[in-house]
Structures are given as structure tokens and as C-alpha cells.
Amino acid sequence: MEPARLSLNQITLNSLALPEAVAACERHEIGSIALWRDKIAGVGLGRAAELVRSAGLHVSSVCRGGMFTDPAVDVREDNRRAVEEAATLxxxxxxxxxxxxxxxxxxxxxxxxxxxxxxxxxHARAAGVKLAVEPLHPMMISRRSVVNTLRQALDLSDAFDAEVGVIVDAYHVWWDPELDAQIARAGERILGYHVSDWLPETADLLLDRGMMGDGLIDLPRMSRLVAEAGYTGPVEVEILSSHWWAQDPDDVARTVRKRFEEFV
Structure with missing residues (x-):
């Protein structure tokens, strides 16, 4: 895929605070970044906005809102703050x-x-923020999400007259026998496309994603399906991996760029 569409999801360089992640994007000529809220909080929202704008970076997404089933937090207030952060950025x-x-x-x-x-x-509508439901692999149902397929995410979207969009994350949906049909169904409701790879010997349910080209996902085919559905926006490389987090961040960023061009 053309390098101009590459977005660095901040979790891929998890050891870096936001200023260092922004600097890495500048060094490696990556034009978009996806921000995580804990990293935003680490510098403050105003400073985060200043950093990305000064660097000329496009923010492809903010992660995350939701967690609607969690009784341990004030979900309503937290999600409203998340909307405000996404709007500011x-x-x-x-x-x-x-x-x-x-x-x-x-x-x-x-x-x-x-x-x-x-x-x-x-609240999101008033702030001009688009909401995107990300279905997660069924292995995440007890830890992260009860929305596990694109069909379920799109059924939710239908309940809101298609005003709520979806994220297509290759790691979470590649296995789905309905994948082709549901990506086509999603069409303009696709608000983000995330890539990584599924390792044949996955060692951890959360923190063992593979670099593109190291695993089982047919990423070129999935990218073609997403493109045929009409999505032309940034493509986030989102790799939660203890292995890659232990490497030099500049080496990781170089590998991300190379593999993105070769395998996405």
C-alpha cells in the first residue's frame, strides 16, 4: 500500500510518550497517528493537540471510548470526555x-x-465526532467486548440509522466466514482500517500480535475488500506485542514502513 496512507497507532511504540511518538513519526515520514487516551493524559489535552498540529500530523483516531458494560467506572462521564478529546484533536x-x-x-x-x-x-453529534464500533475477536469477550463480529457492529449501526460507523481491524475479524459480505455491507460506514498479523503460535491473547507478513492473515486481500467497499482513509498499524515493544522504537518504525508497503 502507498506509504502516504500509513498511520502509526501509538500502541505500536508503546514505550514512547506522546512527544517521542510524534518525533518518531516525523523522523520516519509518517503523516498520521492514532492516539491513546492514557498517552494524551500524560501530557494534557492542550499539549497533545499542540504537538500533533505543530508536527503536521493527521489524527486518524482516538482510542478509546465505550466499555459500556463496566460498572467500576462512570462510563457516561468518561465517554463524554473521550468525545471532547477526539473533537479537540x-x-x-x-x-x-x-x-x-x-x-x-x-x-x-x-x-x-x-x-x-x-x-x-x-453528545458526539454536537461535537462533530464520529463514533466507530470496533468488533473484537471472540477471545476478548470476557475482557474487552461483547461485540465480536462485523455483522454485530453493523447491526448496532443500523439501530442508529447508520450514523455510527465501524472499525475493520484485521486481527480481530480475519477469521470470520462472513467477512467479505460484511465488509461490502459496511461500505461508507468504515471509519478506520487497522492492520497487524495473527501469529501461528500466538502466545498471549492480548499482547502477541504479529508484524504484517509474519502471520496468517491475507492482508492484501483484506485491503482490497476494504478498498472495494469505498474506504480511502488512513490505515493504522496497531501492534500490541511484548516482543515488538522490547525492540528499539526506531527499528520498529522502520519495519512498520517496510512491511506496510510490502504486505498491506
């Missing part, structure tokens, strides 16, 4: 990781997700 979208299953009642958990989005949507 002029991000393409706020990613929604919808929240885990907490008991045996999955339908009730998914209903809480829909209710949470319904409550947040007017």
Missing part, C-alpha cells in the same frame, strides 16, 4: 471498545452497549 473518529461480558447474560450486556451508544451519540 480533530480525529477522524472515536473508537468504541464496547465492554466485556460480566455474567451469563450476553443479550443484556449487548443491550447495555446499545443503550450506552444511544446516550453518547447526541
Amino acid at each position: 480533530e480525529a477522524d473518529c472515536l473508537v468504541l471498545v464496547c465492554g466485556p461480558a460480566l455474567d451469563h447474560d450476553l443479550p443484556a450486556a449487548r443491550e447495555r452497549v446499545r443503550d450506552g451508544i444511544a446516550d453518547l451519540l447526541p
